[in-house]
Amino acid sequence: xxxxxxxxxxxAVALFGLAACSSDDAQGQEGGAGDVIDIVWYxxxxxxxxxxxxxxxxxxxxxxxxxxxxxxxxxxxxxAIETIVNNNAALAFMGAQGYIEANEQNDAIKPxxxxxxxxxxxxxxxxxxxxxxxxxEADDFKDNGEFSLDTIEDKRFSFVSNSSTSGFVVPSSTILxxxxxxxxxxxxxMEDGPLFSQVLFGGSxxxxxxxxxxxxxxVAAFCDSCxxxxxxxxxxxxxxxxxxxxxxxxxxxxxxxxxxxxxTLMSVTPVLNAPFVANMDVLGEExxxxxxxxxxxxxxxxxxDVFVPSDSDASGLFSKSGEERFVPVExxxxxxxxxxxxx
Numbered sequence: 001x002x003x004x005x006x007x008x009x010x011x012a013v014a015l016f017g018l019a020a021c022s023s024d025d026a027q028g029q030e031g032g033a034g035d036v037i038d039i040v041w042y043x044x045x046x047x048x049x050x051x052x053x054x055x056x057x058x059x060x061x062x063x064x065x066x067x068x069x070x071x072x073x074x075x076x077x078x079x080a081i082e083t084i085v086n087n088n089a090a091l092a093f094m095g096a097q098g099y100i101e102a103n104e105q106n107d108a109i110k111p112x113x114x115x116x117x118x119x120x121x122x123x124x125x126x127x128x129x130x131x132x133x134x135x136x137e138a139d140d141f142k143d144n145g146e147f148s149l150d151t152i153e154d155k156r157f158s159f160v161s162n163s164s165t166s167g168f169v170v171p172s173s174t175i176l177x178x179x180x181x182x183x184x185x186x187x188x189x190m191e192d193g194p195l196f197s198q199v200l201f202g203g204s205x206x207x208x209x210x211x212x213x214x215x216x217x218x219v220a221a222f223c224d225s226c227x228x229x230x231x232x233x234x235x236x237x238x239x240x241x242x243x244x245x246x247x248x249x250x251x252x253x254x255x256x257x258x259x260x261x262x263x264t265l266m267s268v269t270p271v272l273n274a275p276f277v278a279n280m281d282v283l284g285e286e287x288x289x290x291x292x293x294x295x296x297x298x299x300x301x302x303x304x305d306v307f308v309p310s311d312s313d314a315s316g317l318f319s320k321s322g323e324e325r326f327v328p329v330e331x332x333x334x335x336x337x338x339x340x341x342x343x
Contacts, residue, residue, distance in 0.1 A: 037067050077203070127273060128224040166269075167221050179195065229315040296326050
C-alpha cells in the first residue's frame with residue numbers, strides 16, 4: 001500500500017512539474033525574459049568609467065518593461081558574443097561585425113536600434129576606425145611627407161579583436177585592398193610573418209591603443225568613440241589624418257599607465273554605428289517592442305547620462321552635439337559590413 005501511494009505521489013509531482021514548465025514556456029513565448037533582463041556588454045563598455053551610462057540605460061529598460069535589469073560585463077569579445085548567442089542574455093550592445101557573427105550563429109538575434117549622428121537620422125550614424133602611430137615616430141610611416149600604408153609592412157601591429165568592426169574588419173579590409181598584389185587573407189593579418197613582424201590583440205579598443213602607447217606595437221587599430229573618454233585633441237581637427245591626440249592626465253584605467261602620451265592618425269575610415277540587439281528567444285516580441293519604443297523615445301534622447309552633452313566632462317557611451325538619439329534599424333542596414341567580411 002505504501003508503495004502504491006508513493007507511486008501516486010511521484011506521478012502527481014511529475015504532472016505538477018509539467019504544468020509549471022508549460023506555464024513557463026507560454027510566458028516565454030508571450031513576454032519572454034522572465035523577471036530579469038540580462039544585457040551583455042563588450043569589454044570596451046565594461047569599465048567603471050561607463051557604469052553611470054550603463055545604469056541609465058538599464059533604468060530606462062526597467063521602467064519600460066517593469067523587469068529587473070542585470071548587467072553582464074565581459075573582458076573578451078568572444079565571450080560577449082557567445083553569451084547572447086547561447087541564450088544567456090536577452091540584450092547586447094555590440095559592433096556591427098559582432099552582430100553579424102551572432103546573427104549567423106543564431107537567427108533569433110535581431111537589431112533593436114543604433115545611435116544616430118547629429119542629424120538625428122541614420123544618414124550620419126557613424127563613428128571612425130583609426131590607424132594610429134606615436135607622434136615621435138610619425139615620420140617613419142610617411143612617404144614623401146604623406147602617410148603611406150607601405151610603411152606598415154614588417155611592423156608590430158595591434159588589432160582589437162577579430163570580431164571587432166572598427167578594430168579589425170574595417171582596417172583589415174583596407175590593408176588587404178592596399179596589399180592586393182601580395183594575395184593575403186584576413187588570417188594572414190592575424191599571424192606574425194606574412195605582413196607584420198608581430199600581431200597583437202588588445203582585447204578592447206582601449207587595450208589596442210595602450211599597446212601602441214606603451215611601445216608594445218608600432219601601429220594600432222582602434223576607434224574614436226571608444227577612447228574619447230580618455231584622450232583630448234592636441235593638434236588639428238578631430239578624425240582627420242595627421243591630427244594629434246593626447247592622453248588626459250587624469251585618464252582612468254588602462255590609460256592611467258600612459259598619461260600625457262601622444263599619438264597621431266595615419267588613417268581614418270567611417271564605420272556604421274554599433275547596434276543594441278536582442279535575442280528574441282530570450283526576450284520575446286512584447287518586450288522587444290516595448291524596449292525599442294523606450295530606446296527611440298525623447299526621454300532617452302534627452303537623458304544626459306546616456307547622451308552626454310559635448311561640453312561635459314562626464315564619461316559616457318554617446319555624445320550629444322546636435323539631435324543625436326536612438327532610431328530603429330533593420331538587419332539590411334548592416335550589409336556593407338557583411339560585404340567587407342566576405343571580400
